[in-house]
Amino acid sequence: MDFGTLIAGILTLAIFTFLYRDNPIYRAAESLLIGVSIGYVLVITWTNTLMDLLFHPLFRRGDWPLVIPLLLGAMMFGRFYRRTGWLSRFPMAVLIGSGAGVAIPAMLDARTLRQISATVTPLFAGSAWADVSTIIVLAGVITTLSYFYFSREHRGALGFSSKTGTYFLMLFFGTTFGYTVMSRMSTFIGRVEFLLTDFLRLTG
Amino acid sequence: MSLVSAVLISTAWIDPDRLPVLICGLVAIGIVLYTTFWRRGQERARMREIPGLKAVEEAIGRATEMARPILYTPGWGGDIQRPTTIASLNILSHVADKTAQYDCQLVYPTHDPVIMTVAQEVVRESYARAGCEDRFREDDIRYVSSSQFGYAAAVDGLISRLQPASIFLLGTFEAESLILAETGNSVGAIQIAGTDSTIQLSFFIVACDYTLIGEELFAASGYLSGDASILASVRAQDSLKVLIVVFLVLATIWATIAPDSSWWRF
């Protein structure tokens, strides 16, 4: 067995000990994981972002407009002193403002409008079963939307509709749970395969 | 008007494919602005109750009584541009107001350095408002790791060591959701979760005491802060929903009568 597999196997088992409870072995592995993962992100960000997008174009190619993001970025460091802390609000303003500006049309288009028009399907165009499905989807969308209606107490017709909506929601959550279990089990099966085949060499 | 738009389109300033989105966007924005600025003063309608909300007070009270900390985390999936994160920070501000008053420790681990910066600001202000800025500890609002399972391992460790009485999982969560919720459960914490990540909702519903589903998170931030403008926008959203339902019903009837029509396609 090569050294890398040995280390990987030991660390895998160390993390699994958490299933019993928190313990020094898990804690040591956790501390190492946190440190190494921050280090990894730091290196990748340094090379892919700061070098490729900022320092090289700015200092080698003289792409001067990049001074603006450089200044904004530097303002983040204002946080280290109480008196200059407010400077970091400017880069924050750029991030939050542009994020909001982009989000409004993008969310409206992809999430809301397209989903609305996909719900509209002509009836009596195909089989009777297709019509049943269409009506169920329409009812599901409308009743679930009514569950998210906040401006009035849910009594009477609204109460009935939102109650029906909860059943649709639970159907969705249940189905999603079932599908997600499948993913989670696959990952675990993957780790077992590593331990049995590569680490312990019990299967081939 | 049509002349202006024709000119704009011909010079490629307006993308014709996106015109429907622009029109719908302007209508929606109009409704939100109207509700926010002109109807704000009107009497507060009787809003529907959100079960998770009362639990927020209960959770803070419980932590105070037991003299154990509160753990609050916004999940690995969001960044500061995400509206969910902003709603979560709003609720954080409310929780911090209370923990400052009752002198209860509030621990906030996050995966995003920008969120950390903003959260520090929010919590510091809450403590200042309560007149006890000296009790604010910057270290409690901490950046743990940007990697998904590095973050999950770190928060897991925090939960098992601090044994918080209450845990708030409000924001955008990915696969780490159940790891955190089950660990929180094993230390006997009361857990309030809320997210717009639909997959994780199914896990939160199974594993947590209270769950704010999707939009409920946005509404909750309005209820808790008592901010009139947020409540107004909740009302605006409701008006838009009514419009959508009317549209769906009308368009389906129309499409059935005239299957070749397409005005309802965006």
Added chain:
Amino acid sequence: MRRKFPQLVCGLIGLLLFVVYFSRHPIASSINETVTREYWQIVFAFALLVGVVSFAKINLQGIERGEDRLYRIISLVGLISMPVLALIWGIGTGSPFMWVFDNVQVPMQSTVFALLAFFVASASLRGFRARSGPAFILLLAAMVALISRSDVGDLMSARFSDFAEWIRSNPSMSARRAILIGIGLGSLTTSLRVLLGLERTWLGKESK
């Protein structure tokens, strides 16, 4: 000034990007690209530096106070070793940096991920109680999905899998669609409030 000015910057840049979305003009595209690609990434990179520094500071202070000394040292060694390895041998395939990534970080991350399988088991044992009508539906839907995605569904009948598929792509999908529509609206109003300066949590609330 310290609040109003950032507020103004936020509103203006937001408005700009909103407008730009609807245009196909090369100038609009380039504004969009400059802000989303360069500004977001670069500002985030600097914020990461701030986060790393504060992470190191907290741990160094902890070591000084003698709290969890060993664990904090392990974290810091992990943190420092990655940039050092990258600096000396680079980050290409086969470098020590990638060796640590492949044999330390990836297996541990995958294992934390695999813990989920166990937590699914404990949550299933504890959380799926048929306390009410909706809770019963939740439980039933989960079981139908689980059976249909294993081999047992096929052994029972092909109809069963078809039924499970139908549930997934009709009633279940419609609820997901309604959530999506609602979140779209919620995001719209929150974003709008941010641009109008009604939402100021990110600036820290003013002291009363």
Added chain:
Amino acid sequence: MKIESRHLAFIGLAVVVVIAMLVGGRPDLTPSADSVRMHEYIASLAPGSVVMVSFDHEASSLPEIGPLAKAFLRHAFSRGVKLVGVSLLAEGTGIGYRLMEETGREYDCEYGKDFVFLGFKPQWVAAIVAMGESISKTYPEDYLGNTYQDIPMLAGVVNYSDVAGVVSIADGSLTTHWMEYGHARYGITVSAFVAAAMVTTYDPYLASGQMHAMVGGLRGAAEYESLIGVGGSGGRAMLAQTVAHLYVIVLIILGNVVYFRSRHTGRK
């Protein structure tokens, strides 16, 4: 040592999965409509047409994503479809190259003629949009450092209009960007092989036509393997998967039995 009921649930899971893995076995499956639709789509592509495959996943989900990716690659290579690989995640890069290389070898496909791997570009939205304008400008070189213009199969491939479609292999929500930018803006056909957890998330997109076809999870991989008539790890892990599912169902039932019993005795 204090053992709680959750510990017993943990031990039970480990025992059943390990035993199932040691036993092994390969059951027969009836393919679902989703898998059949994807199979028909790939089979309908003319030999020689170019398809882009995007590895949008991390290393930690490889146990589930690997079989899905291989099933697709095998089908595409056996049909003589030419593949251009990219990755939107840094972690998917090495894996994507390895998968294409290994599977390509099985079908005697040659790098540069039958398939090529361009590598990773940061900021997914920016990468997708940039390729919509020009792939060669986004990737002046491929993963191995060859110049774009020197790669024979890329002659004439300028942007998405020269590509029959994109197949995203994803463990998370990255496929959304392919639909919201690649499809909405440039009209490219998007199909996906995804982790089972993501299936219900993408259902509305599949129903609205923003996504063309989708195959999900290990079960999807096993179904696809049976459709193209080759064995793979998707089928091999299915026994463990089935046993794990049954185990979870047993736990749900057990939990309810305990719950109703305690309620019953509580009432007395």
